[in-house]
Amino acid sequence: MAENPEGWKPKILGLVCNWCSYAGADLAGGARMQYPPDIRIVRVMCTGRLDPLFIMKAFTDGADAVLVSGCHFGDCHYLEGNYKAAKRMFLVKSLLKNIGLDDRRLRMTFVSASEGAKWAKVVEDVVNVTHELGPSPFNRKYGELKELV
Amino acid sequence: MAEAVSPTTSKKPETPRIGVFICHCGTNIAGSIDIDAVKEYAKTLPNVAYVDDYKYQCSMPGQVNIREQIDANKLTGVVVAACTPRLHEPTFRAASKDGGLNPFRFEMANIREQNSWVHMHDREGATEKAKDAVRIAVAKAALLEDLYPKSVPVERAAMVVGAGVAGMQAALDLANAGIKTYLIEKEPSIGGRMSQLDKTFPTLDCSQCILTPKMVDVGRAENIVLMVNSEVEDVEGYIGNFDVTIRRKATGVLSPEEAEAKGIVGGGCTGCGDCGPVCPVTKPNEFEMNMAPRKAIYIYHPQVVPLLYTIDWDSCVKCGLCVEACGEKKAIDLEMQDELVQVKVGTVILATGYEVFPIENKEEWGYKRYDNVITSLEFERLICASGPTGGHLVRPSDGETPMRIGFVLCAGSRDNTGIGKPYCSRFCCMYSLKHAHQIIEKIPGAVPYIFYMDIRSFGKMYEEFYYRIQDEGAKFIRGRVSNIQEDPVTKNVTVYVEDTLLGRPMEIELDMVVLAAAVQPTELTNKTRKLFGVSCSQDGWLLEAHPKLNPCGTTTAGVFLAGACQGPKDIPDSVAQAEGAASAASIPIHKGEVELEPYYAMCIEEKCAGCGMCVNLCPYQALSLVEKDGRTVMQVTEAKCKGCGTCGGFCPGGAIWMNHFATPQIVAQIDAFLLGGEQ
Amino acid sequence: MTEMREYAFFLGCIAPNRYPGAESASIITSRRLGIELLPLNGASCCPAPGAFGSIDLNIWYAMAARNLVLAEQMERDIALICNGCYKSIYEVNHKLKHNDELRDGVNEVLKEIDMEFKGSIDVWHLAELLYDENIVGVEKIRESVKVPLTGTKIAVHYGCHLMKPKKERHMGSTEAPRWIEELVEALGAEAVEYRNKMQCCGAGGGVRGYDLPHSLDITNEKLQNMIEVGADAVTEVCPFCQLQFDRGQIEIEEKFGIKYDMPVFHYNELLGLAQGMSPSELGLDLHAISTEPFLKKVL
Secondary structure, three states: OOOOOOOOOOOEEEEEEOOOHHHHHHHHHHOOOOOOOOEEEEEEOOHHHOOHHHHHHHHHOOOOEEEEEEOOOOOOOOOOHHHHHHHHHHHHHHHHHHOOOOHHHEEEEEOOOOOHHHHHHHHHHHHHHHHHHOOOOOOOOOOOOOOOO | OOOOOOOOOOOOOOOOOEEEEEEOOOOOOOOOOOHHHHHHHHHOOOOEEEEEEEOOOOOHHHHHHHHHHHHHOOOOEEEEEEOOHHHHHHHHHHHHHHOOOOHHHEEEEEOHHHHHOOOOOOHHHHHHHHHHHHHHHHHHHOOOOOOOOEEEEOOOEEEEEOOOHHHHHHHHHHHHOOOEEEEEOOOOOOOHHHHHOOEEOOOOEEHHHHHHHHHHHHHHOOOEEEEOOEEEEEEEEEOOEEEEEEEEOOOOEOOHHHHHHOOOOOOOOOOOOOHHHHOOOEEEOHHHOOOOEEEOEEOOOOOOOOOOOEEOOOOOOOOOHHHHHHHHHOOEOOOOOOEEEEEEEOEEEEOOOEEEOOHHHOHHHOEOOEOOEEEHHHHHHHHOOOOOOOOOOOOOOOOOOOOEEEEEEEEOOOOOOOOOOOOOOOOHHHHHHHHHHHHHHHOOOOEEEEEEOOOOOOOOOHHHHHHHHHHHOOEEEEOOEEEEEEOOOOOOEEEEEEEOOOOEEEEEEEOEEEEEEOEEEOHHHHHHHHHHOOOEOOOOOEOOOEOOOEOOEOOOOOEEEOHHHHOOOOHHHHHHHHHHHHHHHHHHHHHOEEEEOOOOEEEOOOOOOOOOHHHHHOOOOOEEEEEEOOEEEEEEOOOOOOOOOOOOOOOOOOOEEEOOOOHHHHHHHHHHHHOOOOO | OOOOEEEEEEOOOHHHHHOHHHHHHHHHHHHHOOEEEEEOOOOOOOOOHHHHHHHOHHHHHHHHHHHHHHHHHHOOOEEEOOHHHHHHHHHHHHHHHHOHHHHHHHHHHHHOOOOOOOOOOOEEEHHHHHHOOOOOOHHHHHHHOOOOOOOOEEEEEOOOOOOOOHHHOOOOOOOOOOHHHHHHHOOOOEEEOOOOOOOOOOOOOOHHHHOHHHHHHHHHHHHHHHHHOOOOEEEEOOHHHHHHHHHHHHHHHHHHOOOOOOOEEEHHHHHHHHOOOOOOOOOHHHOOOOOHHHHHHHO
16 A cells, blocks of 8 residues: 555545434434544435436545445435435446546445444544545545646 | 526525624534634635624524624525534524524534534544535535425324324324324224233233223224224325325224124124134134134124224134124124225324344243243233233143242343343333232232342332332342253243342242343334334334434424334333324324425426436426426426435436525535635 | 265364274264264374363464364364364364464464464364264164164253354354254154253363362262153263263262262264164273163163
8 A cells, every 4th residue: 555645634525315324423423423534524315316426526526535325225214315326326436437536435325313333433434445545536636637637 | 616596596696695603512512623713714715704603502692693693794694503403403594584584595514413522532633624514514505595495284184003002192182182083003902012911010000990991082082083903004295294005904894883884784793702602713812922712703802992803814714603603793794805095194103012022032041942931921911810810820831829930130131142132121120020019919928039130110109119029028139040941840940040249149949930021113113114204223113303302203204103112111101202292293283284394306497308207216206297388398296395306316407406405506515625725 | 875075083082092982983983974084193182172271272272273284284174073172173263264363373383393274174073064964964864773772761961162152153052952862863762851951061171170079060960950851871972071971970979979870972872873883892891881771771
């Protein structure tokens, strides 16, 4: 594993559904579970809202990783949104591979409103993997292809 | 950046002037985040016209300040950086509204639950994250628009699923408030677990005696439509307008009303019982915990409500002898089929109760291998005067009266081995004390041995009851029973336990052991909750909206919880929660209308190609294709749209505008995070 | 003729030294049922898990690993007939396969004798191989019986290390298993349930060596429970349990003055008997307690 550039801190975008994962993240907070601060959350009502273009925009903007988190299958507040989101994320993952981004930079997880501990673990995990992968080639300050974007 | 032009506005939005209000929340936020740094940073953000901070933004002075600053600074939008929107978004929306701003021009940055509380040892990281969160929120606030919640009428009817004591109480309260209530019960009779109990703690009331008046009230209440032997099959709709399909399973027996409707004068089941004796098929009676027989055509016990016989189709051989015995009343219809009934209700209460954990899975206690090891519910039936032994406690192996009876508490509860349940089942300590009392009272000279970890006598008059049982002479041994062995000849059971207060292991030979087995949610509860969109907590019980401040509600508007289905609880707590749920469920109905958040989808017709692919994506069938000015475009039925955004996330032409979560608004947040600020 | 399944036969210490009949019965009966037990040359004590494990875990790991490597070199899984050996050989194999640090440490020691643990084989108790219908199975055993043990009541002693700790084994229920009873009933005998049948024999964990009277106290209780249900004999799958029950009855008579005369058989000895092996082939005269009363009922 190559050394990561000095001063680089991972830029991780979290796209999180209001009913399950956002609530689970709040629960982690209530229980004071600690995890690394490298993630920024954008709340949507359902992961089904997520257009694949949002993810691609995030990566072109230089995100080092994107975490999409929704309800468990069968528990979606809007019945099926998470299934559709999962299908879209598979598509985006293969797109990432095609443009030379390690597809581990995109991750979809399922965290319910009562799974605060799981949320903390998921974030910790994503941050660790991102450290392993290093800055995205499109990262605006540290990416090797930053001139292209 | 995409232009934020929604179909609702025909003009471009005005230059945004956002007010940023940062909350210290005492030291909850200020303890981990440098508020001043965030404040100074906020001042540098584009579109920010005013920045302020306060100790408790949600307090009266905090809210008044927001109100005043909106006017003073001609703000077009408000950002509060504080706790989670799931807690105070309504609070600050109301404050914004008071200040003359449309409440949907408000955006919250969560810098507590998702920042200060989870990054308590990284002040620098937490502060940077807070700055980013404010920047992201400001970017969205600059693009928010006026939205108006839509009101929908509320059907003046309610539904209660489950007719145990909680469900019955909730139904009675709703009915007495003048609301037509559908009470759905899966068994052929109402009453639930409480009708299986002999006595209730700590008053030692006869359970069926105090329950029967309620059961009769339910049966008699005009406003209650009672459907027994029924289950919820399907649910559509939303608060105020639930379309519920109920499967009324065929009982094979007509009630007097049903018989009359069929033209059988003076017919229908009167509960006379002529059919039972002639039925050739005998099966275990589930109500008696399989310790007594019933026929294929049966009632559980003489006090059932409604007093109608039911046929167990799995056992019935359709010999027709019962039809003959019923004679003129013609109450039996062996060809009866299930019926699907559709009802519309405004609110729903789930009161689906509990079942006993399969304690044979804890093999060390020998349940189902040793005759003389039984569960507490089986004990209730044995000690109950209306039970299989007429209230005489006997040993299953030989019918003798036991003199030394052991009670294993926490059997399968507080168990982290992965086999039992990790939680406490709450009422077992109390009922075991009650059982000990009943033995001392009924069997002179009998000695109850209670093997406990703790005695949780938490309720009103519960501790006093504990003193009483101690004084009556019950023996208490503090330790977990590790093993039970059976004497192959006498069938006596020997309990191996450590008396932790004396610090030594013990072997005690007993005549009988009662396991205070853990309880768990029923399987039907899991199926039913999914139909209503209710989550369950990690322990499997149904998830309340907030464990402290909203224990009767769920995150699904219009659906409430009552009784043990939300977590094990005794009768007082079940009844209390049922009354709370009934009150909450009646509010929308009495108001007559309910406001829905205006997050619905809209079609940007100029961009719509009429491809129709979004139509099939909608789980609520809220979208359709229509002809407009010679073009085919999509149209949203706003009443059906819940705002999930599944269509919006898909439309390849960008022709769907999701109110309050529009594409330009989300992209602005993403860009603000990744492109804005110092990199 | 079906192909023979070959295993490296780990003998342990007690069977060859005290109950050689168990060893020979195992080889001969297995051969009849399609299992060839090959000699594992150079094997040492497993080492005894209670004694060695209590004193120095590193020695325990290293000695067991050495035995495992011998089998790896033979490229055969290990089959054994003793619960104690099972604990040592099976558990150490499992631990070394899953714990890199532990394995590296053990291999450092094995390096000194030019050995390396690779984790390439599995370890089985012969009883589980006999029970597994994909390998032998109860039916095949029943078919191989020439001298059914009809009319006898046999108490099965499972011992401790075969079934437990449950989390580190795959043998099923540890409270009320019935599979060895099924193996016994396949021989035509009646396997009787008795009180507290899963209790230890008293020997293991170093207890027999350290505190004989207490270990005999436990054995005594077991024997009483077996007598209570009219057992004619005890059967087990562990030569150490066998020693405790067999020799133990002499010691119990010396110390407590109680005489049981309860014959004790390793399951493979019973299997051999049922398959027609003679008492002398089974070395039954080497048992401390005479097996005559039982043989009279059967032969």
